[in-house]
Amino acid sequence: MGTSVFYFVATLSIIFSLMVIFSKNPIHSVLYLILTFFTFTVHYVLLNAQFLAVVNFIVYMGAIMVLFLFVLMLLNLNKENEPNKSSLVKILGVIAGGCLIVTLVGSLKAVSINTPLVLQNPNLGLVKNLGKELFGPFMLPFELSSILLLTAMVGAVLLTKKEEKANG
């Protein structure tokens, strides 16, 4: 039953992510992206990674996509005021996309040669075990990434502040 559910959800993820690219309206794109993230949440649940599933649910579906939708609604993008892209930009985009595909295919080939990774502890994704791992062996990377996030946040706040004129 597990594999058939996986194939069903995987098909849905691919369909929704294709719809993200192909829909004309940016708001519809974002809504399809939300559905894509929802299917990812289901994937995490199938992998028994409950914490990751629920965090994906809260952070990506609940917070980040709300902000995306928020910004798009404010901008109110439509056909008339869409900026004209020059053909040079389009060609550059195609080249960049092609490079990305080559990299992805290359890395996937490398993965298929290696023996598949076997998870030693299937309950690793539960909150308790994950917390013990994060605050035990992975303490330093965890704290470093939190400092990185804090820096990014301070930077974002600083960027939004207008520079005060230096009139003494």
Added chain:
Amino acid sequence: MDINFIIEKFLLVTILFAISLLIAMYSTYAERKVAAFLQDRLGPDRAGPFGILQPLADGIKMFMKEEIVPSNASKWLFMVGPGLAMLCACIGTAVIPWGQDLNVGGRIIPLQVTDINVGVLYLFGVVSLGVYGVMIGGWASNNKYSLLSAIRAASQNISYEVAMGLSIIALLLVTNTLSLKEIVAQQHGWHWNVIYQPLGFIIFMICSFAETNRAPFDLPECETELIGGYHTEYSSMKLGFYLFAEYINMFVSSAVMATLYFGGYNYPGMDWVATQVGPVAAPLIGTAVLFLKIFMFIFFFMWVRWTIPRFRYDQLMNLGWKGLIPLAIANIIITGIVIAVVNKF
């Protein structure tokens, strides 16, 4: 899978759904009665004795009204909006433990649809999803007031979610678990979390008001600035769904507050009562007590609505970002220090 298990869960889900709808229906009646009481009026009293059939009359009216879809609206999303609002409001009840396990003839029946070990986070996720119904409906209406209201709802929810999440973290420091069933079981015998987390509870409650778009934070429906807010263009039962979803949200967040902070189904002297009435009736009394607590919170929601005037938008944002978030962070730090000191000695 056991067939009895499926029947049990199906029954439980159906009953919960029916109760949510019933409570939402009678909340509309209660809201008007409470408003009337606070303003020294009578309130609805025509349909049936004491106006008790008023919600039914309102419901029939909603169904009979003409269905209008604005010509430039995005038709599909216009329909999805109210449905999504209703869905997000209803799925929150799944993880709340409504009572102790029932013991019917040796068979243990838990009065909780599912006890996932990330229950608190699940509830938080449902809360954060709730805003999509409002946003999609507001945008699909193709009306600038609806759009403004949708944007307000989004920024309000995002802002207050932060403080809400931080107040939950302080609670989790005390409980050491994310499972709602265990959180309630720990509060047995007057160990109610509100005693250990008074500040956290106040922050959580204020955020619940903001998340359910209730006064004094009902900025998305501010009539004086935005006509009707995000549901300006809605008519008939679609409008009914939005209004209903608000009351169901109120019911669910009351249940969450009662569960997280006020002991859930626990009440003083429950062990003694359990020895007197037997293993079937005792959990049901606990459920009744939980509902009593929920009704108290719903009354409190209404009391506040008819007492405190609406905030201004900048006041709302100031309170959220400069008031509640620093307070919640201070609460986490103090809780952490106290727990460390208590564990040490």
